[in-house]
Amino acid sequence: MLAALSVEARKLNRSMAALLAVSAPALIAVFVFFNMLRGRRAMPWENWTEASTGVWAFFMLPMSVTALTALVAHMEHGPRAWDHLRALPIARWKIYAAKALCVLTVITAMSLLNLLVTVGAVILAGAIKPAVAPTDALHLATPLLLVGKVMVAAILLTAIQLWTALRFSSFVPALALGIGGTFFSVVATSAKQGVFFPWQMPVNMLAKEAWRVDTALFLGGGVGSVVLVLAVMHLARREVL
Secondary structure, three states: OHHHHHHHHHHHHOOOHHHHHHHHHHHHHHHHHHHHHHOOOOOOHHHHHHHHHHHHHHHHHHHHHHHHHHHHHHHHHOOOOHHHHHOOOOOHHHHHHHHHHHHHHHHHHHHHHHHHHHHHHHHHHHHHOHHHOOOOOOOOHHHHHHHHHHHHHOHHHHHHHHHHHHHOOOOHHHHHHHHHHHHHHHHOOOOHHHHHOHHHOOHHHHOOOHHHHHHHHHHHHHHHHHHHHHHHHHHHHOOOO
16 A cells, blocks of 8 residues: 555646646635735734635635646656556556545645645735734634534545546546536535535634534545545446546
8 A cells, every 4th residue: 555655646747737736826825825925914823824724715715626636647648658558467446545645645745735835825915905904813723623624524525526537538427527526515605405515614614603514524524524435435336437
């Protein structure tokens, strides 16, 4: 398993994954930076870190998962490398499990990077315009816990996207699924049923109602883990179309 993970990590290192991992959080940091400069009064650190995590969970996370899973799948679909991979003396499920773990690791790193660059953007904006600099102390425990919940709730979304991207040789089904899921998540933001929609589960971690947080966390993390295992088992037993 370690060998499979090492190979997948090297493949990602040679791809555009690093650019994606940096650019998506950076866009949110730029938004926070200029939004602060437009402000007229100081706000607590929690407001900025929660707003940044909200934007990440609401839109940028689903789109990043869509792009990353398509990229990971295309590394094999593009050069038609599946025949070679599946002929190697290694259990097939380990190949797919390694890809899933790498995707989850990269998305987690992006989530943490989003928090880090947001803190940097707030500090920089506060230095340029002291009137909007947060007056309280920065405590990272709360935003880190929120980021962790968002990532757990995003497991189901990630499993569905990765399953689709690896199942079909064309990138169109996975992209259509990701774009469509994000679209309906955006236009149906206030719907109570959104807590049961995989693309809305991460952003429900910021809900004020405890039942929404608990439900999305259970479905996204618990059911998502089961779906991820089923996806690996299914892909290991079938040929790629």
